[in-house]
Amino acid sequence: MSNSNLTRRGLLKTSAVAGAGVALPTIFTASSAAAYTNEPTGGTVTLGFNVPQTGPYADEGADELRAYELAVEHLNGGGDGGMMNTFTSKALQGNGILGKKVEFVTGDTQTKSDAARASAKSMIEKDGAIMITGGSSSGVAIAVQGLCQEAGVIFMAGLTHSNDTTGKDKKANGFRHFFNAYMSGAALAPVLEKLYGSDRKAYHLTADYTWGWTQEESIVASTEALGWETVNTVKTPLAATDFSSYIAPVLNSGADVLVLNHYGGNMVNSLTNAVQFGLREKQVNGKNFEIVVPLYSRLMAKGAGENVKGIHGSTNWHWSLTDEGSKAFVKSFGEKYGFPPSQAAHTVYCQTLLYADACQRAGSFNPCAVAEALEGFEFDGLGNGKTLYRADDHQCFKDVLVVRGKENPTSEFDLLEVVEVTPAAQVTYEPDHPMFAGGALGSCNPGS
Amino acid sequence: MDAIILQILNGLDKGSAYALIALGLTLIFGTLGVVNFAHGALFMIGAFCAVTLSKILNLSYETIDETKTDFLGNPLKVKTPYVEAWFGPDIGASIIDWAVPLAILFSIPIMIGIGFIMERGLIKHFYKRPHADQILVTFGLAIVLQEIIKYFYGANPIPTGAPEVFRGSFDFGVLLGFDPNAIIYPYWRLVYFAFAAVIIGAVFAFLQFTTFGMVVRAGMADRETVGLLGINIDKRFTIMFGIAAAVAGLAGVMYAPINSPNYHMGMDFLVLSFVVVVVGGMGSLPGAVSAGFLLGVLESFASMNEVKAILPGIDQIIIYLVAIIILLTRPRGLMGRKGVMED
Numbered sequence: 001m002s003n004s005n006l007t008r009r010g011l012l013k014t015s016a017v018a019g020a021g022v023a024l025p026t027i028f029t030a031s032s033a034a035a036y037t038n039e040p041t042g043g044t045v046t047l048g049f050n051v052p053q054t055g056p057y058a059d060e061g062a063d064e065l066r067a068y069e070l071a072v073e074h075l076n077g078g079g080d081g082g083m084m085n086t087f088t089s090k091a092l093q094g095n096g097i098l099g100k101k102v103e104f105v106t107g108d109t110q111t112k113s114d115a116a117r118a119s120a121k122s123m124i125e126k127d128g129a130i131m132i133t134g135g136s137s138s139g140v141a142i143a144v145q146g147l148c149q150e151a152g153v154i155f156m157a158g159l160t161h162s163n164d165t166t167g168k169d170k171k172a173n174g175f176r177h178f179f180n181a182y183m184s185g186a187a188l189a190p191v192l193e194k195l196y197g198s199d200r201k202a203y204h205l206t207a208d209y210t211w212g213w214t215q216e217e218s219i220v221a222s223t224e225a226l227g228w229e230t231v232n233t234v235k236t237p238l239a240a241t242d243f244s245s246y247i248a249p250v251l252n253s254g255a256d257v258l259v260l261n262h263y264g265g266n267m268v269n270s271l272t273n274a275v276q277f278g279l280r281e282k283q284v285n286g287k288n289f290e291i292v293v294p295l296y297s298r299l300m301a302k303g304a305g306e307n308v309k310g311i312h313g314s315t316n317w318h319w320s321l322t323d324e325g326s327k328a329f330v331k332s333f334g335e336k337y338g339f340p341p342s343q344a345a346h347t348v349y350c351q352t353l354l355y356a357d358a359c360q361r362a363g364s365f366n367p368c369a370v371a372e373a374l375e376g377f378e379f380d381g382l383g384n385g386k387t388l389y390r391a392d393d394h395q396c397f398k399d400v401l402v403v404r405g406k407e408n409p410t411s412e413f414d415l416l417e418v419v420e421v422t423p424a425a426q427v428t429y430e431p432d433h434p435m436f437a438g439g440a441l442g443s444c445n446p447g448s
Numbered sequence: 449m450d451a452i453i454l455q456i457l458n459g460l461d462k463g464s465a466y467a468l469i470a471l472g473l474t475l476i477f478g479t480l481g482v483v484n485f486a487h488g489a490l491f492m493i494g495a496f497c498a499v500t501l502s503k504i505l506n507l508s509y510e511t512i513d514e515t516k517t518d519f520l521g522n523p524l525k526v527k528t529p530y531v532e533a534w535f536g537p538d539i540g541a542s543i544i545d546w547a548v549p550l551a552i553l554f555s556i557p558i559m560i561g562i563g564f565i566m567e568r569g570l571i572k573h574f575y576k577r578p579h580a581d582q583i584l585v586t587f588g589l590a591i592v593l594q595e596i597i598k599y600f601y602g603a604n605p606i607p608t609g610a611p612e613v614f615r616g617s618f619d620f621g622v623l624l625g626f627d628p629n630a631i632i633y634p635y636w637r638l639v640y641f642a643f644a645a646v647i648i649g650a651v652f653a654f655l656q657f658t659t660f661g662m663v664v665r666a667g668m669a670d671r672e673t674v675g676l677l678g679i680n681i682d683k684r685f686t687i688m689f690g691i692a693a694a695v696a697g698l699a700g701v702m703y704a705p706i707n708s709p710n711y712h713m714g715m716d717f718l719v720l721s722f723v724v725v726v727v728g729g730m731g732s733l734p735g736a737v738s739a740g741f742l743l744g745v746l747e748s749f750a751s752m753n754e755v756k757a758i759l760p761g762i763d764q765i766i767i768y769l770v771a772i773i774i775l776l777t778r779p780r781g782l783m784g785r786k787g788v789m790e791d
Contacts, residue, residue: 054598054603057603058598058602058603059602059603059604062603232753234753234756237763237764239716241707241713241716241717242462242706242707244458244461244462244637244748245455245458245459245462245747245748245751245752245763246751248451248454248455248458249451249751249752249753251454251629251630251631251632252450252451252454252630265605265710268605268607268707268708269605269707269708272607272706272707272708273706273707276615276617276634276636276637276706277617277632277633277634278616278617278632278634281616282629282632283629284629299604302604302607303604303605303606303607303708303710304605304607304708305607305609305708306607306609307607319519320519330519330520331520334519334520335520339519340519410516410524411518411519411524413519414519
C-alpha cells in the first residue's frame with residue numbers, strides 16, 4: 001500500500017508545501033529548464049540598470065546611467081577601455097562577458113522602494129536581466145536587494161550608505177562597493193579632532209529613515225569617542241523643505257557644531273538654512289561654530305552653492321584623485337559627456353566591471369559561482385586603492401576620502417577638495433560589530 | 449522667551465509663503481469657481497523666473513587661460529559674463545548680484561501671460577464641469593509644467609542667492625535686550641515677510657478701492673446679475689486669473705534665495721496651501737491670509753524640541769490636526785462664506 005504511511009499531519013504538511021509551491025511568484029518557477037534564473041542561452045547577456053530617472057534624485061540617476069552605458073561600451077570592446085586598463089584583474093577581454101555581448105535594460109526606481117522593486121521584477125521576469133544594479137537611496141537598495149535574493153539574481157548595489165545594507169539587511173546575493181556610514185564616522189573623526197579639538201558639543205539633524213538613523217549612530221559614536229558631547233539628536237521628516245524651524249533651536253542649545261545627517265535636496269536646504277541663520281559666523285563656548293556634512297557628493301555641493309565652502313564631510317570617490325584608475329575613468333567619462341563623473345557614476349561603473357570580471361573568473365553566470373568569485377576578492381586600479389570585497393558581509397573595504405567645500409573654485413565642477421585619504425585599515429570593522437549585527441547573509445540563491 | 453520669538457518670526461515667514469499661495473488660490477476659486485491644482489506649479493515657475501534671469505545675466509563668452517588646466521588637463525576656458533564686459537566688472541557684478549529682485553519685473557508679464565494662456569487655453573473649458581474634473585485637469589497640468597521645468601533645468605536644486613547686502617542675518621537679541629546671538633534672523637527672510645505684506649495689501653487695496661475690483665467683487669457675489677448689467681465679467685475674471693498667477697509667481701521669485709529652487713517645490717507647497725485655504729474658508733481672501741500666518745506659526749511651534757518631547761511627531765501633523773478640529777467645529781472654515789462648495 002503506497003499511502004499506508006499517510007497520516008492526517010503528513011497530509012496537512014504535504015498540502016501546505018504544495019500550496020506554497022503553487023503560490024510562489026513566477027520568478028521562482030519560470031524557465032524551469034535552466035540551471036539558474038535567466039541563464040543566458042544566446043550570444044548576449046542582459047544587465048538591469050535600476051536607477052532614479054524621476055523624483056528628487058533623478059540627476060544622480062542620470063549620472064549613474066551614463067556610467068553604466070560607458071561600462072557596457074568598454075566591456076564590449078568600445079571606447080578607450082577606461083578603468084579596464086588599470087584594473088588589476090585582467091580577466092576581461094573587451095569581448096563582452098564570457099564571449100557574450102553585453103546588453104542592458106533600464107528601470108526607474110523613482111526613489112521609492114515599491115516602484116524600485118516593481119521595475120527590478122519586470123527587468124528580471126520580462127527582460128531576462130541576470131544582474132540588477134543601481135539605486136540612489138538605502139531604502140531602495142535594501143528593498144531591491146531582498147527581491148534579488150528571492151529571485152536568484154545578483155544585486156550590485158549603487159548608491160547606498162546605510163550600515164544596514166551590509167548589516168542587518170545583508171543578503172548573500174547582494175554586494176556593495178560604496179562605503180557606509182560607519183566608515184564615514186571613522187574617517188571623519190580624526191580630521192574633526194584635528195580641526196576642531198576634542199571638546200565640542202554637537203547637535204544632529206537627521207533624515208528620518210534607515211540611512212539617517214545609521215549615519216547619526218555612527219557619527220555620534222565616533223565623535224563621542226573623541227570626547228565630544230552630543231547635545232541633541234533631532235529627526236527631520238524626509239518631506240521637509242524648509243528646515244528653519246529645526247535650525248532655530250540650535251542657536252540656543254549650547255552646541256558649537258551642527259551635524260547634518262541629510263542627503264540630496266534635504267542637505268541642500270538644511271545647509272542653506274543653517275548658513276542663512278548665521279551659524280557660520282557664530283561663536284559659542286568661545287569657539288567658532290562649525291557645520292559638518294558627513295556624506296558629501298559633488299552634485300549636492302552644486303545644489304548648495306557657495307554655502308558648502310569650508311564645510312567638511314566624507315565621500316566615496318572624487319574626480320580630482322590622481323591615481324591611474326581615477327584618471328582613466330575621468331578621461332573616458334569626461335571626453336564622452338563633457339564633464340567629470342560624480343561618485344555615483346564611479347561606484348556603479350566599478351560595480352559593473354566587478355560583476356563582469358567575477359563572471360569571467362568564475363567561468364559562469366550562475367549567481368552562486370559569481371558570488372564565490374566576488375567573496376574575498378582583492379583588487380586595485382579602480383580608484384580607491386587596494387580594495388577587498390569581504391566575504392563575511394559583501395562590503396568593500398577601501399580608502400575613504402575626507403573632503404572640504406572649496407573656498408575658491410576654478411570651475412563649476414571644482415567644488416570639493418580632498419583633504420585626507422583615510423586608509424582602508426582605519427575604517428575597517430569586525431563583521432559582528434554591533435552597528436552591523438542582527439541579520440544573516442544566508443546562502444546564495446541561484447533561482448530556478 | 450527668545451526661542452519663542454524666534455519661532456514666531458519663523459512661523460510668520462513660512463506663513464508668508466502659505467498666505468501668498470493661498471491668496472492666489474482663493475482669488476481663482478472666488479472668481480472662476482475653479483479648484484486650481486496647478487497653482488503650486490505657478491509658484492515654482494516664479495522661482496524659475498529668478499533662476500532664468502540669473503542664468504541670462506550670467507551668459508558668458510569664453511577665453512582660454514593657458515596657465516591653467518580643466519579637469520581633462522586641457523587649457524582652461526575662462527568664462528566672463530557679457531554683462532560685466534558691457535557695464536564694467538563692478539556694475540556688471542552688481543547687476544548679476546541683484547538678479548532675484550530684478551526678476552520681479554521680469555516675472556510679472558511672464559506670469560500674467562502664463563495665467564492668461566492657462567485660463568483661455570484650458571481652464572475655461574472646465575467651468576461648468578464638476579470640481580473633480582477641474583482638479584484632475586489642473587493636477588495633470590501641474591505635472592506637465594513640472595516635467596517641462598525638469599527637462600530644461602534638471603532635477604537638482606539650483607542655488608539662487610539673494611543680493612550680497614541681504615545675505616547676513618540680523619541680531620534681534622541685542623535689539624530686544626537678550627544676549628547677542630540669542631535671536632538671529634536672516635535679512636532675506638525679513639525682506640520676504642515685508643514683501644508678502646506689501647503684495648497682500650496691494651491685492652486687497654486693488655479689490656477694495658478700484659472700480660475694476662468693485663466689479664470683480666460684485667461678480668464673485670453674483671456673476672449672473674453683473675453679466676445682465678452688460679459688464680463683460682468673464683474678461684475681468686480672466687484678468688484676475690492672471691493677477692493670481694502673478695501673485696504665486698512673485699511669491700516664488702522671492703522664495704528662490706530661501707531654498708534653492710527645484711522642480712517639485714510647487715507640489716511641496718500645494719497640499720499645505722489647500723489646507724490653508726480650507727481652514728481659512730473657501731472663497732475668503734482674509735481667511736486665506738490669516739490661516740496662512742496662523743498655520744505657519746503653529747507649525748513652527750510644533751517643531752520646537754520642547755513640544756516634540758511631549759508630543760513626538762506633532763510637527764508633521766499639526767497642520768492637518770488643526771484643519772480637522774476647525775472643520776469639525778466650523779465646517780466652512782474660519783471665514784468661509786455660506787454656500788461655497790455646498791450644493
